[in-house]
Amino acid sequence: xxxxxQIPAALSVPEGENLVLNCSFTDSxxxxxxxxxxxxGKGLTSLLLIQSSQREQTSGRLxxxxxxxxxxxxxYIAASQPGDSATYLCALxxxxxxxxxxxxxxxxxxx
Amino acid sequence: xxxxxxxxxxxxxxxGEKVFLxxxxxxxxxxxxxxRQDPGLGLRLIYFSYDVKxxxxxxxxxxxxxxxxxxERFSLILESASTNQTSMYLCASSLxxxxxxxxxxxxxxxxxx
Numbered sequence: 001x002x003x004x005x006q007i008p009a010a011l012s013v014p015e016g017e018n019l020v021l022n023c024s025f026t027d028s029x030x031x032x033x034x035x036x037x038x039x040x041g042k043g044l045t046s047l048l049l050i051q052s053s054q055r056e057q058t059s060g061r062l063x064x065x066x067x068x069x070x071x072x073x074x075x076y077i078a079a080s081q082p083g084d085s086a087t088y089l090c091a092l093x094x095x096x097x098x099x100x101x102x103x104x105x106x107x108x109x110x111x
Numbered sequence: 112x113x114x115x116x117x118x119x120x121x122x123x124x125x126x127g128e129k130v131f132l133x134x135x136x137x138x139x140x141x142x143x144x145x146x147r148q149d150p151g152l153g154l155r156l157i158y159f160s161y162d163v164k165x166x167x168x169x170x171x172x173x174x175x176x177x178x179x180x181x182x183e184r185f186s187l188i189l190e191s192a193s194t195n196q197t198s199m200y201l202c203a204s205s206l207x208x209x210x211x212x213x214x215x216x217x218x219x220x221x222x223x224x
Contacts, residue, residue, distance in 0.1 A: 043217045
């Protein structure tokens with residue numbers, strides 16, 4: 001059974017800082033890994049999707065990497081802004097439409 | 112832009128009531144999903160559907176059923192609501208296949224008294 005861990009559960013940084021969010025998983029037999037953002041009381045917004053054959057994806061100030069051999073993914077946020085404050089979740093797609101989510105990292109960017 | 116809508120943002124029901132949560136997507140997606148999200152437990156898959164009238168159990172199907180009569184609509188049914196079903200319910204859809212992005216609705220926060 002796939003287990004997905006995100007540490008830390010919460011993170012507070014000053015505005016402008018570069019930061020890294022971590023996602024660890026136990027089963028490397030995945031199809032893809034996706035990073036989502038969730039604002040309080042809202043649904044999830046997809047940020048980046050990395051296919052199993054890829055090593056990283058970039059979108060604006062965001063860069064996500066995938067290392068299946070070590071069971072890790074990171075989401076790098078450059079020059080953080082208060083608007084980046086949200087909960088960030090990673091999700092892994094395995095076999096037969098199975099998607100397993102981490103419990104998320106709550107990020108607060110302080111002006 | 113893909114749009115996934117859910118019928119209610121907030122819902123308050125009493126124990127034993129039958130509850131319907133509706134989800135509609137407008138992008139002709141094959142797959143639709145129902146999750147519940149609870150503090151400390153993350154998102155857990157209740158049911159999903161990969162085609163009209165097709166459904167598959169997720170990790171926690173007990174106490175729930177689903178219906179997909181039309182491609183764009185996926186309903187979650189709580190046959191007899193219980194207090195432990197108080198949660199945030201999230202619907203999602205994807206085009207098809209395992210490599211596709213899931214798009215989420217805004218969620219329904221259900222309180223069962």
